[in-house]
Amino acid sequence: MSSDGTGRRPTIYSVADRAQVSIATVSRVLRRPDEVRPATRDRVLQVVDELGYVPDGAARSLAVKSHEAHGLVLPELGGPYYADLLTGYEQGAADGGASVVVLLTDGKADVDLLVRRLAGRVDGIVLMGAVQVAPTTVAAIRRKLPVLGLANSHEESVESFVTENVHSAEELTRHLVEVHGRRRLRFVGSPDIADDVHDRYAGFVAAHQAAGLEAAPPVPATFREEDGPRVAALLLEGELEADALVCANDELALSVMRHLSAGGVSVPDQVSVTGWDDGMAARYVTPGLTTVSQPVRELGRQVAVRMRALLEDPTSVPEQHLLPTTLVVRQSCGCP
Amino acid sequence: MSSDGTGRRPTIYSVADRAQVSIATVSRVLRRPDEVRPATRDRVLQVVDELGYVPDGAARSLAVKSHEAHGLVLPELGGPYYADLLTGYEQGAADGGASVVVLLTDGKADVDLLVRRLAGRVDGIVLMGAVQVAPTTVAAIRRKLPVLGLANSHEESVESFVTENVHSAEELTRHLVEVHGRRRLRFVGSPDIADDVHDRYAGFVAAHQAAGLEAAPPVPATFREEDGPRVAALLLEGELEADALVCANDELALSVMRHLSAGGVSVPDQVSVTGWDDGMAARYVTPGLTTVSQPVRELGRQVAVRMRALLEDPTSVPEQHLLPTTLVVRQSCGCP
DNA sequence: CAGGACAAAGTAAGCGCTTACGAGCGATGG
DNA sequence: CCATCGCTCGTAAGCGCTTACTTTGTCCTG
Structure with a gap:
């Protein structure tokens, strides 16, 4: 097995072989560098570089039992609202080292299926109130991972964030x-x-x-x-x-x-x-x-932060969050 | 191993146990339903339902050697441009059964690292010309997966889509x-x-x-x-x-x-x-x-479609794509 | 009624990574 | 001078799924 790096995509094995160490050491070099002797570390790093090795995320996820990703389900991205939301969320998630997978439901036929599938690839899911998902689907995925609602003031059973309306x-x-x-x-x-x-x-x-x-x-x-x-x-x-x-x-x-x-x-x-x-x-x-x-962007960020907390401590008590809004008076109402 | 479903997250094993079949059959029921006898199929499906089983995406990705996801790297999401682009791309990707992982680089310190990490979680990456990524990083990830450029008219080495400017x-x-x-x-x-x-x-x-x-x-x-x-x-x-x-x-x-x-x-x-x-x-x-x-949304869609083609047939010849634009004359130039 | 063909389901070998555990070994101290 | 300790690193056991291959069972056919 494991050629010396000639194979198409280098794996941890190719790197280990070429650097004359075990795969455990390669992994250590990448995740806990200070547990390996500098000389070894450098040698491994050089091979990593030579081979252009990038660890496979799926394999890692499987091993660590975490996808390091959140799912964000939105109807669409028109207007500034959702874009800002996503921006804020992505930041909040990235701060915790997680990426975000977006699912835009508008125009899609089998939203429920897609949401279920998504649930298999992420650690938590944020569901915009406006997307139409069957309650049974929501129930199903909630058994697997935390679900946060957004702007869904009437779905009491799911912890959610709503802006004051x-x-x-x-x-x-x-x-x-x-x-x-x-x-x-x-x-x-x-x-x-x-x-x-x-x-x-x-x-x-x-x-x-x-x-x-x-x-x-x-x-x-x-x-x-x-x-x-x-x-x-x-x-x-x-x-x-x-x-x-x-x-x-x-x-x-x-x-x-x-x-x-x-x-x-x-x-x-x-x-x-x-x-x-x-x-x-x-x-x-x-x-x-x-x-x-x-405060849409801020809202997004807060939701992400909350999701991270939920992932760390799934027992934490659900709460409903209400974010303030501000009336912005310009001229279209009649004001000068 | 594998309790009858009492464990936290049901796996394919819990389902198999409970439905009195092997895990292979469970997998078949989910992926190639017609290869299993209706009676068995129904029995399995019922258990799937009872347990709220959702297959783990990471495990699947590892087994099928495909992440079924694309990475889209954008600087930000302000203005309609990127949002439309993402919308189009997500559609195009979804049509091929892939999800999209977005990475917003603005305000992030170690973009190169993030892009590399992303490269481990997706099958292909689309890089917006405006994001600042080191050429060595691009070179590194290109060895692992297809990379498509966007609005980067001067990076000839990467296949890319640009709108006429x-x-x-x-x-x-x-x-x-x-x-x-x-x-x-x-x-x-x-x-x-x-x-x-x-x-x-x-x-x-x-x-x-x-x-x-x-x-x-x-x-x-x-x-x-x-x-x-x-x-x-x-x-x-x-x-x-x-x-x-x-x-x-x-x-x-x-x-x-x-x-x-x-x-x-x-x-x-x-x-x-x-x-x-x-x-x-x-x-x-x-x-x-x-x-x-x-035609930003259309652009996004086309890029996604091209990416899918590239994933199916990596040998396909790189091409540069140029999309037309239209001058929209209103009044700010002086026209009535 | 033997033999073959075919459908259905099980067996088991990975996929590429992390990490608990333990082995080897030079340094340390009594 | 030897038992210990601590540091490095290798061994190997999974993580949950897919799928090639094999086995088992059924149903025809001649």
């Missing part, structure tokens, strides 16, 4: 009502599409109640830009009466705003429009988009 | 010169920061030569929004004379544009500003940002 939506709505005297507000977004949206609408409703107003039903829409024209059209054609549109996120808000302006409706003079997420575009449009900022 | 930059510049009569154009961005930028500047210069003009040296700047204010200030304070700013990407352009306006300089009346990437914000700002659109 209800109160910020309430604050935003109140701002429109009290400061700008809006009375015919509509919420744009489908509450059943994600827990996030559900909670934002709940805050919208709560603010109405507090002000003695009645909240109109939500105008259904996805998170995507594509839905903007349709919503704008409803209003332009008079099918929707509103002096304020509270949109589920920035993409939607920007798109609506643009098509409203194009249709001759002035924002914010005739209609206030607000978003959610505070992405880059929100700062650059005119009028500036009033929106809610979430 | 020179001609589009030339076209963009010509547009400013011929259509809008600009004469004092400046390129904003550091050509040495990435091959992309280098080529865009080259196109900028080429257009000047073709028009019998002399191209001014570039105004150094990174890809980030943060550099905008400084650049705008140069112009506002008269240290920079220009009637057109060709920026290396959208973030930079948007930021510059905004700070220029804030400083009382009218865009595009006094100064044209252009970007690169055609992100969401480019469509929503006023004036609309004239920029260059790249």
Whole structure:
């Protein structure tokens, strides 16, 4: 076995052979260098270099019973939200020496299968609330590894991180009502599409109640830009009466705003429009988009850190984490 | 060994025991179901379900000598560019049953080490041109697995995908010169920061030569929004004379544009500003940002597909791939 | 009813690495 | 001068899975 390095991919055996040591020593040189005599170490290192040896991660994982990787399951990567989340998470994971495997579910048929498979390649999985996974799947993988939820405020059984939605939506709505005297507000977004949206609408409703107003039903829409024209059209054609549109996120808000302006409706003079997420575009449009900022990157990082803790001590008590948001007032609500 | 499933994580042994079959049969049930009698199959599947068994990916990888994963090394995930790229890549990889492990290098100290480690966990690696990796590292990992370059037009030795930069930059510049009569154009961005930028500047210069003009040296700047204010200030304070700013990407352009306006300089009346990437914000700002659109998601997908081909047939001839870009003319250049 | 063909399932040999354990050996101290 | 200690390093036993090969059992066929 084990040629002197002529073989395609060098293994720990090739290195050992060529350096005249046992594979144990090669392993030691790489993992606990100070347990081997400098002379030996150098010799081994040189061979490692010559051969371009890179230890096989799978073999290592198998031996140490740890994948040194986390799985992150997101619906997609559009908009700044998920990208920031991933950025934060990757940092947090990398700080602990783990890589992250991303699984984007949008447009994929057998999400449950994919998630299960993923569960076999990582030490822990973070599941975004917006991805549709069968409860039985979640239950199954939880038996194998820690699972953390994200923005899934209504799945109590899984430890999760959510950003505050209800109160910020309430604050935003109140701002429109009290400061700008809006009375015919509509919420744009489908509450059943994600827990996030559900909670934002709940805050919208709560603010109405507090002000003695009645909240109109939500105008259904996805998170995507594509839905903007349709919503704008409803209003332009008079099918929707509103002096304020509270949109589920920035993409939607920007798109609506643009098509409203194009249709001759002035924002914010005739209609206030607000978003959610505070992405880059929100700062650059005119009028500036009033929106809610979430510490997304930080959120990602915290989730990763928590996951690491969970992996070290699986008995640690589950907790629900709530992260604060900030209302960012610009001009699209009517403020100067 | 192998309890009947009481142990923490069920393995193929626990399943086999409980279903009264050998581990080979369990494996078959999972990988080649039709090679086992339905009755047996069902019995095994039921146990799999009961125990919540998920095969260990590392063990499988070791046995089949394939990680069924690709590595994607990016500097960061800011802006739409990398996120789209990743989205496309993940799709392409998933179509081939592979997951993708992302490595974000910005802010990380030992990138070379991380890349090497990554090389041990995946079947192939895609390296963004903008990440700083030592040539020796690249050489080392290339001996172990296929490496594909991205937007690294000047690293000839590695098979790579680049989007067209020179001609589009030339076209963009010509547009400013011929259509809008600009004469004092400046390129904003550091050509040495990435091959992309280098080529865009080259196109900028080429257009000047073709028009019998002399191209001014570039105004150094990174890809980030943060550099905008400084650049705008140069112009506002008269240290920079220009009637057109060709920026290396959208973030930079948007930021510059905004700070220029804030400083009382009218865009595009006094100064044209252009970007690169055609992100969401480019469509929503006023004036609309004239920029260059790249088929980024498609690019990502193609790279993934190529990687899969390379993995199947490592002898396939390396080729350089060039993807087209499109000039997107909006108002920031001076067009109505 | 013997013999062969074929389907189903078991046996066992790895895949490449980590690490507990122990052997060898020069240094140390009583 | 010999028992001990401590440092280095080799031996070998897995880690959990896949799969070539073999065995066993069934069902035809002539």
